[in-house]
Every structure is written in C-alpha cells, then in structure tokens.
Amino acid sequence: MNQPERRQRPRGIDVLIVDDEEDIREVLELSLMRMGLAADTTGTLADARRLLGEKAYRLCLTDMRLPDGDGLELVADIQANFPGLPVAVITAYGSIETAIRALKSGAFDFVTKPVELKALRELVNHALRLEPPARATGGEAGRNLVGGSAALAQLRAQVAKLARNQAPVYLHGESGTGKEVTARLIHEMGPRAAAPFVPVNCGAISPELMESEFFGHRKGSFTGAVADKDGLFQAARGGTLFLDEVADLPLAMQVKLLRAIQERAVRPVGAHAEESVDVRILSASHRDLAQLVAEGKFRQDLYFRINVITLRVPPLRERPEDVPDLAAHILARLAEREGTAPRRLSPGAMAVLQQHPFPGNVRELENLLERACALCDGDEIGVDDVDLQPTEGLRPVPTDRGADRPQDEPAGDEEAERTRVLRMLDDTRWNRSEAARRLGMTLRQLRYRLEKWGME
Numbered sequence: 537m538n539q540p541e542r543r544q545r546p547r548g549i550d551v552l553i554v555d556d557e558e559d560i561r562e563v564l565e566l567s568l569m570r571m572g573l574a575a576d577t578t579g580t581l582a583d584a585r586r587l588l589g590e591k592a593y594r595l596c597l598t599d600m601r602l603p604d605g606d607g608l609e610l611v612a613d614i615q616a617n618f619p620g621l622p623v624a625v626i627t628a629y630g631s632i633e634t635a636i637r638a639l640k641s642g643a644f645d646f647v648t649k650p651v652e653l654k655a656l657r658e659l660v661n662h663a664l665r666l667e668p669p670a671r672a673t674g675g676e677a678g679r680n681l682v683g684g685s686a687a688l689a690q691l692r693a694q695v696a697k698l699a700r701n702q703a704p705v706y707l708h709g710e711s712g713t714g715k716e717v718t719a720r721l722i723h724e725m726g727p728r729a730a731a732p733f734v735p736v737n738c739g740a741i742s743p744e745l746m747e748s749e750f751f752g753h754r755k756g757s758f759t760g761a762v763a764d765k766d767g768l769f770q771a772a773r774g775g776t777l778f779l780d781e782v783a784d785l786p787l788a789m790q791v792k793l794l795r796a797i798q799e800r801a802v803r804p805v806g807a808h809a810e811e812s813v814d815v816r817i818l819s820a821s822h823r824d825l826a827q828l829v830a831e832g833k834f835r836q837d838l839y840f841r842i843n844v845i846t847l848r849v850p851p852l853r854e855r856p857e858d859v860p861d862l863a864a865h866i867l868a869r870l871a872e873r874e875g876t877a878p879r880r881l882s883p884g885a886m887a888v889l890q891q892h893p894f895p896g897n898v899r900e901l902e903n904l905l906e907r908a909c910a911l912c913d914g915d916e917i918g919v920d921d922v923d924l925q926p927t928e929g930l931r932p933v934p935t936d937r938g939a940d941r942p943q944d945e946p947a948g949d950e951e952a953e954r955t956r957v958l959r960m961l962d963d964t965r966w967n968r969s970e971a972a973r974r975l976g977m978t979l980r981q982l983r984y985r986l987e988k989w990g991m992e
Contacts, residue, residue, distance in 0.1 A: 549591055551575040551660070554584040554598040554610065555626065560651070564597060567653050571660060581605035588618060595663045596623040597647075600634055608641050615642040622663040622700065626651065632798055632841070639703035639844050655800070658774075658814045659702075665727035666700055680717050682865045683858025687850040691718070694847055699725035704797070704842050706782075707820040709849030711974060712899030715820040716780060718849055723776040728816060731775030736768050739784030740970045746789050748805050751796070757806025769802045772815045779819040781973070782842065783828055787835065794838045817842060852894040852901065859890050862898060866905050879909055884919040895976075903959070957985055 553564050556579040565575045576591070578584050581602045588596070596614060600607035607625050614623045622644035627634045635646040644666075645659050681692055698705055699722050707715045716735055723733045741749050748758075752767035768777060779785075785793065796802045797817055801810040819842045828834035852858070863881055871878040881889070885908075894900050904922070912921040957975065964970040972982040 549574050549576050550594045550664075552584065552587055552591075552593045552596045553577040554581070554596065554602065554607070555579065556599065556601070556603050560599070560626075560649075564651065564656070567656055568660065571657060573660070579603065581610060584610055585613060588614070588621075593621060595644075595660060596621060597626060598623060599626045600628075600638070608638060611638060611641045611643050622666055624659055624663065636840070636844050639701065643701065643703075645702035654812065655814075662702065662727040665730075680721055681714070683855060683861045685855035685858045687855045688858060691847075691849065695721050696725060698722050698845060698847065702816050704817045704819070704844045705847055706825070706843040706845070707818065707847045707849055708825075709820070709822065710851050710895075710897055711822045711976070712897030713849040713851055714898050715822075715849050716778065718847070719776070719778045719818045719820065722818060723778075723816075726776075726816075728775045732772050733776050733778065734768055734772035735778040735780055737780045737970065739781045739973055740964075740967055743786050743789070746786070747792060750789075750793070751802040752804035754804055754806035757804075761806070764804075767802065767804065769796060769813045769815055770811075772813075774814055776816045776818055779817065779842075781821055781823075782819040783821040783823040783825055783834060784973075785834075787833075790835045790838045794835065794841060797838075797841055852897045856890045859901070860886060862901060863889065863905060866902050867909070870906060870909055874909075877915065879912065879915050879917055881922075882916050882918045885917050885922045888919055888922050903956075953985075954989055957982070 550573040551568055553561050553568075553575050555561050555564070555577075558579070561577040561579070565577055568575050576587055576593075578587060579602070581604045584596075584598065596610070598607045598610050602610075611623050611625065614621050623642075625635065625638040625643050625646045627638070627646055627648055635648075638646055644663055647655050647659055681688055681695070695718060705719075705722065707718055709715050719735070720733055723729060736749075748761075748765070748767065750767050750769060752765050752770055753761050755761055755763050796813070799810070800814065801812045803810045825834055825839055825843065829836050829839050852862075860881075863886070864878075867878045867880070889901070889904075896903070905917075908917045908921040912918065957971070960971045960975050961968070964974065968982055969979055972979045975982065
C-alpha cells in the first residue's frame, strides 16, 4: 500500500486483521478502507494479543493458521477477555469442518479463501451492527419469553448469546413450546434484525414444489411458471431463514439444502447459474434428529451443518411457575383483540392449571384460555371453566400405529375432541397433513375421525 493511501485512513481503528500472508492483509485492509473503516494488521498470535490489550476494536478477522499458534486460540482469548468483540475466522476453501469448529468455539462467522469481497462486506456490515452485550441482554430478551423460572432465564441468556453470532442453531423442543418465538427473538436481537425473518414449515410444502419454493424458478421452467419467482432463500436475503420441522424434508431436498447452506448460493429452477444468498439458518423440530440420522431418514452431513449449536426449548411442565405470567399475558392479548377488559383466573383455576402437565405446552394453554374466555359468564375464569377445555387430560396419540383407529385413543368428550380437531384444521387452512402433525396423530387417524363425523 502506498503512503498517500495510508494518510487517507479513516480516523480511529475499527478492525484487527491477523494473517501471516502480507498480500491477504493488504487486500483486506484496502477493502475495509473502501467501506470507511481502518484496520491494524499483524501476522502473529502474540502481536494480536498485544494489540487487543492496547486498543478497543469493533471486529477481529483472523486466519486459522498462524506461525505461533492457531486462530481458535485467538477466538478463545477474545471470548474470555473481550466477550463483546465479534471475531470472524478466515479458513481455507472447503474447510467447512474447521469453520464449524470455530463457530462452536464462539466465532461470529467465517469467510473462505480466496476471500470474496462481497461476502467480506456482508460479514463486516453484520458484525458492526451488533449492539453491546449490556444492551442486547436487557429487557428485549424477555419481551416474548414470558415467565420468571430458572429454565426460562437460562433460555434468555442463551438467546442473547446466540444472537451475537451467525452460527446455525438447531432448536429442539416439543410441539407448542415456542420454538418459532425463540428463533424470531434470536433474529430480532442480532445484527440482521432490520432484514426479513422468513419462517417456513418444511412439512407443509408439497415435495414436487419444494425446490421451487426454496430456491425460486425462472419463467417457463415448468408448466405454470408464467413468471420469474424468488424462493424463500431470496426472500430472506440479509436476514434469517427459519426451517421449522426440518425433519420432514425429503432426502432428495436435504442434499440440495446442504449445498445451498455450504455454498451460500442457490440455483433457481430453470436457471443456468447460481446466485449468492446471505442468510442465517435457524432450524427446529420436535422429533429426534439424531435418531432419524441413525435410521437413515436424515442426512448426517446436513445434521452436522444445521446443528452447529443446539438450543433446547423446555416444555411447560418443567416450568409450572411460569403459568401465572403466561396466563396473564395471554388473557391480556385476548382482551386486546376483543376490545374488553382482561379476565382473571380464580385461585382454584390457577392451581388446576399449574398442576396440569400440558402435553400441548404453551399452545395448549393459549387454546384452553381462549375457550374459557368464550364460555365463562363473568370476569373471573373459575375451575369449572377450565374443566371444560378440550385438551384437559389428553395424552399424545401414538403416531406409529398402522390401524385406522388408534388403539390407545384417549377417552373424553367426543364433541370436545371434534372441536379440537376442527379448530386445528381451521388454523392450518384445512391442510390435513399439518393438522394431523400438530394434533399428534397420523393422517390416517385424522381421516378416520373426519369420516366418522361425516366430514371427509
């Protein structure tokens, strides 16, 4: 770099570049200068540690291989001593395993050699939009995660931490626990908050249309493709793509998804070239992905790619102390929707709720309270109103039976069961497959009920 260019460096040093190749250091520094950022550069781990102790940086870029150490050592040092500083690693092309190790160690993100300037700019822009940890872990994390239990406090802390990097996160939890709410919170607290959050239920897309839905298509690529159409990856550009029920993806689509995630590029159906996409991948399932991998129903390489970090969302039965806060929150929301004063739960009704195991988790509580509000006469929901709930006492219906009628069908009021099924069908716009999944039954079991009620 010539002397006039160095004199034009922006005021203040924003980025620390650590790489033992002088050419790469110069290219990175020039690229950052064009973004209005100044950088210190060094080729050794020891010098990087010295500079970190002397100055406050906004971002660190480090190569994985250094003459006197390893980039992961620097990642660990920064995590321990400068937890608010995002650090991104530079890895050799194709070293996805190395990049994943870095992400697990706490790196913000990674870029591969040869460094693509567009990818570098995207990474830097995301990193510089991070808020200081003190602000990020404030009241924002509690806005949608309602409750004061220790389990929820731990979840909030994990969300705040995961929001500060770009690692793929797999959210595991039972149906109705709030996995999408948690994923959205990770997005909203992170540097991609201003960009779209695009949730997709992988089990609700027809296998024949899946590639087009994910990657888009070009006009004339198949019958009915009357115009170019962007896919979900393009819709989430710059933001977060949330793959709910990722276990429902067919194996053929898993291969294509893996490539899209690894290459950070997609090829629309009918297109001749790939186009780069900048998205963060969050995924979720209520099923055991590791077991599906062992059974050959889910690709191991995709499993390790999306499961860089696992976040468990606890079921409601593990945090009964959160039921009062959750109930108050739900009742306030229902009252706002109806334009009325919020109803309250009697002490007896609250005790009944706190003792209930809630197999349907928060979603079940919401449905229960909505029904109670519709049936109770006064401002107070009593024990009798709670007892009228269709999900009270129900157990999950086994999903591996081959018979039309479930042998272990839960006992209860048939009218209440019908109400529950019809409400779920309405919620899913009569998507029978999705409704059956949410109800915890097979499609055949759902059809049996509809036929019995003369509604198939």
